[in-house]
Amino acid sequence: MLIRNRRLRTNEAIRSLVRETIITPNDFIVPLFVVEGQNVKEEIASMPNYYRYSLDLLKKEVKELWDLGLKSVLVFGKVADNLKNNKGTEALNAEGLMQRAVKTIKDAVPEMLVMTDVALDPYSSYGHDGIVENGQIINDATKEVLAKMSLSHVQAGADFVAPSDMMDGRVKAIRELLEQEGYVNSGIMSYSAKYASAFYGPFRDALDSAPGFGDKKTYQMDPANREEAIKETLQDIEEGADIVMVKPGLCYLDIVREIKNAVSVPVAVYQVSGEYSMLKAAAQKGWLDHDAVMLEQLTAIKRAGAHMIASYFAKDAVKLL
Numbered sequence: 674m675l676i677r678n679r680r681l682r683t684n685e686a687i688r689s690l691v692r693e694t695i696i697t698p699n700d701f702i703v704p705l706f707v708v709e710g711q712n713v714k715e716e717i718a719s720m721p722n723y724y725r726y727s728l729d730l731l732k733k734e735v736k737e738l739w740d741l742g743l744k745s746v747l748v749f750g751k752v753a754d755n756l757k758n759n760k761g762t763e764a765l766n767a768e769g770l771m772q773r774a775v776k777t778i779k780d781a782v783p784e785m786l787v788m789t790d791v792a793l794d795p796y797s798s799y800g801h802d803g804i805v806e807n808g809q810i811i812n813d814a815t816k817e818v819l820a821k822m823s824l825s826h827v828q829a830g831a832d833f834v835a836p837s838d839m840m841d842g843r844v845k846a847i848r849e850l851l852e853q854e855g856y857v858n859s860g861i862m863s864y865s866a867k868y869a870s871a872f873y874g875p876f877r878d879a880l881d882s883a884p885g886f887g888d889k890k891t892y893q894m895d896p897a898n899r900e901e902a903i904k905e906t907l908q909d910i911e912e913g914a915d916i917v918m919v920k921p922g923l924c925y926l927d928i929v930r931e932i933k934n935a936v937s938v939p940v941a942v943y944q945v946s947g948e949y950s951m952l953k954a955a956a957q958k959g960w961l962d963h964d965a966v967m968l969e970q971l972t973a974i975k976r977a978g979a980h981m982i983a984s985y986f987a988k989d990a991v992k993l994l
């Protein structure tokens with residue numbers, strides 16, 4: 674035997690010396706759900722140990738994240754039903770929940786990198802990511818609203834906007850408006866290859882944003898497609914995306930690797946709500962070792978080519994590192 678692969682696995686010292694992928698707090702973007710009210714910390718029913726925070730409690734939470742070494746957040750607002758309409762006008766309200774959440778976070782921890790989700794679904798009476806006309810989700814009118822929404826977020830202090838809607842041409846519309854208004858250093862993390870996934874179920878509970886009719890298959894990608902993901906991603910880069918994203922995570926690691934090999938901008942992966950809930954449920958039943966499986970999954974996502982991971986496990990993970 675000239676070659677024995679097991680020599681490099683003999684003990685933890687040699688294993689750690691040859692390890693190719695290491696998870697650190699720098700890898701994470703922490704999703705945050707915010708709601709109106711005072712002193713609210715509500716657990717999301719389908720996401721054990723994950724919460725919606727009112728802005729007063731959000732301060733404490735972001736300080737805690739910062740102290741754990743987590744330096745980036747991605748904010749989602751749960752909008753009251755009476756503020757929803759077809760055009761999502763509440764999304765543009767300079768005093769809206771999202772805009773106040775951004776200011777709250779920057780007040781609490783000025784160095785925290787604040788990213789905001791840009792899509793109409795939490796603001797839409799139809800629960801769709803775009804404006805609806807005759808049962809169709811209208812692309813071009815929607816991208817103009819998304820650009821204004823992005824401007825409103827950066828005016829509130831957001832560092833990056835993260836369009837998650839999958840309308841065609843919205844990155845260009847956003848980039849042009851931000852440039853025109855002088856926000857030349859505000860970034861765009863585009864959800865470039867976002868699949869029409871059933872793994873988003875718990876998130877839609879968290880924000881009460883499930884589509885009121887139909888599904889999202891006319892704008893989000895077919896899980897069966899691979900080449901289309903490359904096309905979508907290259908297009909977003911041409912339109913000015915600073916960071917591109919693949920979403921969900923685990924089922925799409927082949928896509929992550931291909932995109933990683935094809936582009937030279939950072940690639941983010943969103944390990945989505947359903948991926949979180951699945952492991953929490955199995956762990957609650959005692960069927961899986963929560964911490965070991967969590968770290969294995971995060972390592973696999975990074976090994977596949979993720980430069981950064983938006984994950985509900987961020988806090989759990991860094992506490993173990």
Ligand SMILES: NCc1[nH]cc(CCC(=O)O)c1CC(=O)O
Binds near residue numbers: 790794802837838946
């Ligand atoms: N457009 C909104 C949005 N932004 C992020 C997610 C999903 C995140 C998750 O499941 O954790 C969704 C839901 C959807 O597209 O229906």
Ligand SMILES: [Mg+2]
Binds near residue numbers: 839840841865
């Ligand atoms: Mg696209």
